[in-house]
Amino acid sequence: MAATDTHHVIETVFRIEQARLIGGLTRMLRNVSLAEELAQDALVIALSEWPKTGVPANPGAWLMAAAKRKAIDAFRRNKMLARKHAEIGRDLDDERDASVEDIEAALDDDVGDEVLGLIFTACHPLLSPEARAALTLRLVGGLTTDEIARAFLSNEATIAQRIVRAKKTLGGAGLSYEVPHGTERDERLASVLEVIYLIFNEGYAATAGEDLIRPALCAEAQRLGRILVGVMPDEPEVFGLLALMEIQASRLGARTAPDGSPILLTEQNRARWDQLLIRRGLAALARAEALGGANGPYALQAALAACHARARKAEDTDWKRIAALYDSLREVMPSPVVDLNRAIAYSMAFSPEAGLTLIGEIEKAGLLPNYAPVPAAKGDFLFRAGRLADAKAQFERAAALTRNEREKAFFLKRAAVCNGE
Amino acid sequence: MRVMVMVKATKDSEAGTMPSTELLEAMGKYNEELVNAGIMLAGEGLHPSVKGTRVAFDGPGRTVIDGPFAETRELVAGFWLWQVKDMAEAVEWVKRCPNPMLGPSEIEIRPVFEAADFGDALTPELAEQEDRLRDKVAKR
Numbered sequence: 001m002a003a004t005d006t007h008h009v010i011e012t013v014f015r016i017e018q019a020r021l022i023g024g025l026t027r028m029l030r031n032v033s034l035a036e037e038l039a040q041d042a043l044v045i046a047l048s049e050w051p052k053t054g055v056p057a058n059p060g061a062w063l064m065a066a067a068k069r070k071a072i073d074a075f076r077r078n079k080m081l082a083r084k085h086a087e088i089g090r091d092l093d094d095e096r097d098a099s100v101e102d103i104e105a106a107l108d109d110d111v112g113d114e115v116l117g118l119i120f121t122a123c124h125p126l127l128s129p130e131a132r133a134a135l136t137l138r139l140v141g142g143l144t145t146d147e148i149a150r151a152f153l154s155n156e157a158t159i160a161q162r163i164v165r166a167k168k169t170l171g172g173a174g175l176s177y178e179v180p181h182g183t184e185r186d187e188r189l190a191s192v193l194e195v196i197y198l199i200f201n202e203g204y205a206a207t208a209g210e211d212l213i214r215p216a217l218c219a220e221a222q223r224l225g226r227i228l229v230g231v232m233p234d235e236p237e238v239f240g241l242l243a244l245m246e247i248q249a250s251r252l253g254a255r256t257a258p259d260g261s262p263i264l265l266t267e268q269n270r271a272r273w274d275q276l277l278i279r280r281g282l283a284a285l286a287r288a289e290a291l292g293g294a295n296g297p298y299a300l301q302a303a304l305a306a307c308h309a310r311a312r313k314a315e316d317t318d319w320k321r322i323a324a325l326y327d328s329l330r331e332v333m334p335s336p337v338v339d340l341n342r343a344i345a346y347s348m349a350f351s352p353e354a355g356l357t358l359i360g361e362i363e364k365a366g367l368l369p370n371y372a373p374v375p376a377a378k379g380d381f382l383f384r385a386g387r388l389a390d391a392k393a394q395f396e397r398a399a400a401l402t403r404n405e406r407e408k409a410f411f412l413k414r415a416a417v418c419n420g421e
Numbered sequence: 422m423r424v425m426v427m428v429k430a431t432k433d434s435e436a437g438t439m440p441s442t443e444l445l446e447a448m449g450k451y452n453e454e455l456v457n458a459g460i461m462l463a464g465e466g467l468h469p470s471v472k473g474t475r476v477a478f479d480g481p482g483r484t485v486i487d488g489p490f491a492e493t494r495e496l497v498a499g500f501w502l503w504q505v506k507d508m509a510e511a512v513e514w515v516k517r518c519p520n521p522m523l524g525p526s527e528i529e530i531r532p533v534f535e536a537a538d539f540g541d542a543l544t545p546e547l548a549e550q551e552d553r554l555r556d557k558v559a560k561r
Contacts, residue, residue, distance in 0.1 A: 115457075227457060230457040276463060280462065
């Protein structure tokens with residue numbers, strides 16, 4: 001095998017192992033920067049050894065052992081950490097002579113915990129959501145800084161700095177790097193889910209012609225969600241988020257026209273929806289509900305997405321159920337955008353007038369001023385109620401408010417239809 | 422990308438020999454690893470070809486042929502559908518699979534077509550045509 005091929009194999013093996021490796025090292029050393037450095041050191045050793053010896057039978061255990069040896073060397077050199085040296089170095093020395101099987105067993109034992117601990121660390125609420133996303137993709141997803149920069153339409157220097165700062169913040173906070181328990185766990189989990197959904201949405205927002213790394217963020221977020229349900233099988237909102245992502249991703253291939261313009265959910269060719277992802281999403285949603293989490297914000301959003309996924313034709317959509325789900329969602333996740341969507345659901349479930357009443361409440365409260373989707377929805381309700389002149393004014397207002405050229409054209413077209421054109 | 426990972430049949434699997442408890446355990450553990458890595462989308466084992474049927478096409482002609490089928494090495498005994506970053510990742514994961522059969526065996530990895538794979542060959546016009554076709558099929 002050519003050297004470059006061997007290197008590619010080693011890098012692939014490393015990518016598969018690195019979350020476990022960095023997670024385990026972080027917990028042992030209580031230092032995420034050092035853990036990442038040691039993991040990289042282990043990779044460098046592997047790159048020099050494996051081409052001669054071949055890839056070992058258990059590459060994960062091999063890399064961990066190599067990183068631990070490096071850790072001991074580092075501790076011996078660093079007198080500042082004499083106490084830790086005595087403490088951890090002794091543990092490590094004991095382990096060094098253990099057979100590979102023992103190390104392997106030790107690794108297998110808390111596989112889930114190590115990766116989970118790392119996810120919780122990377123998504124720590126001390127960090128901004130953007131920093132959490134970058135750090136998670138770097139440490140857990142194994143993306144390079146350059147890939148993360150391209151994925152977030154940023155530049156490499158900015159992302160590199162963001163990651164360095166994040167690690168410094170974590171290092172200075174004296175964290176335990178354990179998986180949190182009790183009420184802290186709930187707060188920290190919310191922060192984890194937020195980041196995964198942020199990564200997913202960034203990928204979902206990608207448009208045709210952009211760097212392929214962007215839509216790949218959806219797959220990465222789904223993978224993180226799937227890892228999380230594996231290690232937290234009793235958390236309903238984890239299943240809720242996974243269900244939401246799987247069902248939304250099922251429409252990725254159907255949501256844009258060949259010319260790149262977006263297609264409304266109700267107009268999409270449902271034959272192009274990915275039935276495998278829908279089934280997976282519905283199963284995850286059922287699990288969230290069985291765990292008593294039907295009213296979690298992610299489970300409710302997943303249930304909404306499921307209403308569309310279950311309808312073979314747009315006409316079959318259960319709008320009454322959607323309206324009821326929005327009633328519940330606004331209780332647990334109050335937001336004027338949820339209220340707007342609720343108004344749309346009511347207009348479909350009951351009557352355009354029902355929608356107009358609810359949208360009137362949003363306007364009266366002074367919420368979402370100058371937000372194009374409000375006049376767009378209102379125009380649609382008025383149009384369906386037969387009040388064409390009023391509808392036209394709303395569509396024109398929506399066209400004036402949007403910054404998206406395609407949307408603008410769409411609203412102007414709807415305004416023109418009100419004239420009977 | 423998605424890949425289909427196919428476990429090829431052997432004389433034993435075609436004879437309906439059931440796997441040992443050890444193999445079932447090892448496979449269970451391996452499947453768990455796949456799930457925990459977030460790459461497994463689906464997977465199933467298939468009955469031997471003696472329970473299978475083929476439909477042969479020749480122009481308008483359709484001939485139904487009942488199993489078993491002779492070319493054992495070409496038959497599929499089970500499959501997974503994985504979501505991986507690239508073929509290299511799929512290969513590494515397959516290497517970690519316990520030998521799924523009693524004797525020597527083979528696993529084949531095939532990338533699943535994605536719309537992007539058609540590249541320029543799938544012009545907007547063609548894509549639209551395909552859409553219309555799917556629409557018709559859906560309405561039928």
